[in-house]
Amino acid sequence: RAKKKGKNKYTVYHSGMNMQSYRSFMLQNDLRKAIERQELEILFQPRVDTKTGKIVSAESLLRWNHPKWGMLFPNEFIPLAEETGIIVEIGEWVIRQVCEQLRNWMNIGKPLIGISINFSVQQFFQKNLIQNIKQILIETKVPPELIEVEVTESTFLKNEENSLLVLRELRSIGFQISLDDFGTGYSSLSYLRHFPFTALKIDKSFIQEMNVDPSLVSTIIKLGNSLKLSVVAEGVETAEQFKLLKNYNCDEVQGYLFSPPINLNELEALIATMNNDKTGAQTVEQINERII
Numbered sequence: 001r002a003k004k005k006g007k008n009k010y011t012v013y014h015s016g017m018n019m020q021s022y023r024s025f026m027l028q029n030d031l032r033k034a035i036e037r038q039e040l041e042i043l044f045q046p047r048v049d050t051k052t053g054k055i056v057s058a059e060s061l062l063r064w065n066h067p068k069w070g071m072l073f074p075n076e077f078i079p080l081a082e083e084t085g086i087i088v089e090i091g092e093w094v095i096r097q098v099c100e101q102l103r104n105w106m107n108i109g110k111p112l113i114g115i116s117i118n119f120s121v122q123q124f125f126q127k128n129l130i131q132n133i134k135q136i137l138i139e140t141k142v143p144p145e146l147i148e149v150e151v152t153e154s155t156f157l158k159n160e161e162n163s164l165l166v167l168r169e170l171r172s173i174g175f176q177i178s179l180d181d182f183g184t185g186y187s188s189l190s191y192l193r194h195f196p197f198t199a200l201k202i203d204k205s206f207i208q209e210m211n212v213d214p215s216l217v218s219t220i221i222k223l224g225n226s227l228k229l230s231v232v233a234e235g236v237e238t239a240e241q242f243k244l245l246k247n248y249n250c251d252e253v254q255g256y257l258f259s260p261p262i263n264l265n266e267l268e269a270l271i272a273t274m275n276n277d278k279t280g281a282q283t284v285e286q287i288n289e290r291i292i
């Protein structure tokens, strides 16, 4: 039995498959229907300003509520979506959802925070990416500066030239651009200088090793600061880590210490408690003039 998989690609199911590849095979096929069946859900993890302690933005993190397998995490299904190319459709769905959410907050006059979106390399090869994104921005009337595009170094390894072009276009639209999982890839330093990044996200593996040796993290923060990049620490789990990061002038922190990824209602409630005096969030008046 052969199933069509992207352009000219086939996954063949056969009886000799082990449980893991059987599951991947099933999931890959189910994924095509996941959007229309409304099984995808975006959770949000707050990013906290180390100086004010307020939530300044949130990262959108995808979950798949599968009718048979329960809640699935991106590490399992994003690679499958990338393999088949369906990630392009899923990626665009995420962008639209995020923009509609921001529009909704603007409509009801909630204090606004930025939202970051993870991008896969395949999206950078989508022919109409920029055009479609502009269309979404025009329809939703969301100021692009509220949105941050998160990319990893592995995105560039595939095609540095194309990635640079697309990132420059995204930046010129007005999006923030962050380099995710910093420190886990290659050639980081040359990318930092030539790519239009506005922020650098230190990978959580470095934060976890801080109790052994914090010098690497403090050096990365200094590097980011000197390049005028906003520095974000990922995977902050302890008060000790937070204290050190604050002392090193890390700009923002994200991690279980503050909140795991949570749903929209929980995010709104958390913003209401943590940002009660509205510091760090922007008012509708402040951002209205910056709509494109």
Ligand code: C2E
Binding pocket: 045, 060, 061, 062, 073, 074, 075, 078, 091, 094, 118, 119, 120, 150, 180, 181, 204, 234, 235, 236, 237, 254, 255, 256, 257, 260, 261
């Ligand atoms: P990422 O962008 O590096 O996201 C951070 C991951 O770290 C998230 O895993 C988050 O739940 C987890 N995390 C946050 N705080 C802590 C902490 O204190 N300790 C630990 N141990 N982990 C923490 P998640 O949600 O499972 O997402 C995994 C990856 O999947 C993301 O890594 C991102 O690369 C990818 N991803 C998620 N959503 C999307 C999406 O919409 N599109 C694409 N293309 N990729 C996505």
Ligand code: MG
Binding pocket: 059, 118, 150, 180
């Ligand atoms: Mg990310």
Ligand code: MG
Binding pocket: 180, 181, 201, 203, 204, 234
């Ligand atoms: Mg990361």
Ligand code: MG
Binding pocket: 152, 180, 181
């Ligand atoms: Mg990652």
